[in-house]
Amino acid sequence: MLVAEELEVVLPGGDGVGPLTANVAPGEHVLVLGPSGCGKTTLLRTLAGAVPQHVRARVTGSVLVAGTDPVTAGVAAVSEHVGTVAQDPVSGVCLPLVADEVALPLENRAVPPERIGPAVDGALAAAGAAHLRERASGELSGGELQRVALAAATVTDPPLLLLDEPTSMLDAPGVASVRDAVARVGPRVAVVLVEHRLDEWAGEAGSAGLPARTIALARSGRVLADGPTAAVLATHGRELLRQGCWLPLDAELEALLGLPGGLASDAVRGALRALGREAEPDRVARTVGEVVLRARGLAVAAGGRTVLAGVDLDLRAGELVAVVGANGAGKSTLLAALAGLEPPVAGRLDGPRPGLVFQDPEHQLVAATVREEVGFGLAAGEARVTDLLTRFDLLDWADRSPYALSGGQKRRLSLAAMLAHDRPALLADEPGYGLDRTATTTAMRALRAAADGGLTVALTSHDLRAVAAWADRVVVLADGGVAADLTPEQLVRDPAALRAAGMSVPPLVAFLAEHDLPVRGTLAVLESLASDVAVAA
Structure with a gap:
């Protein structure tokens, strides 16, 4: 579905991403992980055909999406194969009514009219946005727009989904809806996911709830690792934390405490209780001014x-x-x-x-x-x-x-x-x-x-x-x-x-509350440990 050979994208200011050599098979789900500014969005824009035709950049190497070169063919040609949810949902929603926005990709493909309505309803329901069908898009909140953008991206069942932080503005039910919608895409649909909110995406499964494969990028845009998610997090978790990345809780605690197993581990739970006992008590009330x-x-x-x-x-x-x-x-x-x-x-x-x-x-x-x-x-x-x-x-x-x-x-x-x-x-x-x-x-x-x-x-x-x-x-x-x-x-x-x-x-906040440990104080201690990791490195 996706073949990249030494793909490197350099923006006019010198920042960029790559070189990247990677294949993504039909049905494979891949997490692209890295700190802000490392080129994650630039990579997805390139795969969608927007770079360099609409976003100036120097592109070297080669890339094919479903056999089409997005660098030379551009957005229109690649859109036949790709559904995209942009980092800013406002940029991807263009029609005044929600139902028309989700119907547009189907109309562009000359889908028979009698099939469009049911397909729109199904895509909105899967994205947790059925209640928005008759709303004006200009009235929607950022989170509501993200749900609509996901529905529009998935309504045609594209063979490749590019998701750029699809849950960044969502409440907890919205995150669950998006995660479930992506999990239910067809068995041959490939997904490339950029996401900071890894704990919310993973849910109760922890790291096991993330895509099975991770491509980790360093702040420079270079590839730090590409492999099974569990192995990437175990081997490079501390470095990713140092680079500034959010990690799923089990990987975060292992990077900070040096103890594997997450909250299921007695050793981790004991270490957190010890940190909590040493932390500053939460301030239930503060002295404030006028x-x-x-x-x-x-x-x-x-x-x-x-x-x-x-x-x-x-x-x-x-x-x-x-x-x-x-x-x-x-x-x-x-x-x-x-x-x-x-x-x-x-x-x-x-x-x-x-x-x-x-x-x-x-x-x-x-x-x-x-x-x-x-x-x-x-x-x-x-x-x-x-x-x-x-x-x-x-x-x-x-x-x-x-x-x-x-x-x-x-x-x-x-x-x-x-x-x-x-x-x-x-x-x-x-x-x-x-x-x-x-x-x-x-x-x-x-x-x-x-x-x-x-x-x-x-x-x-x-x-x-x-x-x-x-x-x-x-x-x-x-x-x-x-x-x-x-x-x-x-x-x-x-x-x-x-x-x-x-x-x-x-889960971490729930554990601290359950054991009557100071939530704010313990979280502050963990942030201090994360800062120590960065300083030590």
Whole structure:
């Protein structure tokens, strides 16, 4: 299905991926694993025919997809064989109605009209998106768009599926739907998966729940390993962790503790209990400052319909608040209203206008270079700009166009640019979206430090591990309003609130809660161990 010989793709700025020599057989599922910026998306774009015809790059070596050369034939020719879910689902959804979007690939193939409706219904149901059939695509949340994009990619039963972080914006039911949909594709359909959320994808099976084969890329874009997933993780797990990758929990704990077996191992469980006993106790309550942003009876509309109503919310100085909820619950809409971008249809909002980091970082890029983007609107402060570029690992790209960065790098850039302005309140919509472990930790530490420095910080997230590790308070949105307002420690022990939030408790967090170990403190110790791995290497 896929044959690559010394395939190397070099972008104009010098970054790239390869050389890669690999064959993917019909029916084979392959995980492409590597840190942000290593070229994973570039590789998938090349296989889909977008490079170099639509994305400039120098391509050497050779590659065939179902016998077609995507480099010379381009997207239109390759689309006969390939279904693609892009990293940014907005870029892959083009028609105003969901049903038409999913029907389009079938119409392009001249499928008889009487077969199109049932095929659309089946693809939407498999992607957990049947309830979105009659919705306008412009009204959908990022997670809902991801489900629609998957349905459109699979509706024609293509022989090759290219999935670029298909769960990055999804709630727990959405991740399960996508994982199950991919597992049910035809026995001769090959799948190439790029994914950071390995624990959620793997589910209870751990590493065994991942694709059987892994191609691991180093930060340079070179191939670090290609082989059975279990062997790649066992041999290269510590190096992948050092490079900044998320790993499934069993591989992560082996890399950090030197003990195999994951949570099923008595030795691992004992080591975690020992770490927990030494960790700082969780802070059930913190001393916070005055209310900076206050909403009373707030109602917000999007796409002509009221998404949230009757929202009462206080955001205080020195506090990091996580806003959680299922896909479509109104998280992004609430942040847009708090930032003054969505005028409320009812209620009152008091406080200074906060800074907002968008879910899609490209929507707020305004400057010609990365350095100018961070310093945009600042009268002075070159040292501060350089400091932020260094903290967010962007200094080497300072003179490049922001649009030349990878998705994860753009996310880091948008955070750095907003932090440069020191607004009294900062809102971040899915700050971990598209980021590897190192970048996620950098972003969350920066937001935590901003709150500890007296700023008001609110973020949205589907990642309960990150929420438990960094947030002081959690606001759950459900059924058009605020369903719960509680601490992370209370949330992980509240099944009703978890169901309302569309979240499941990660196995590690569940273990810590079950044994009454400090969740935040123990996770902080593990992050410190991960930092030690990077420093030692």
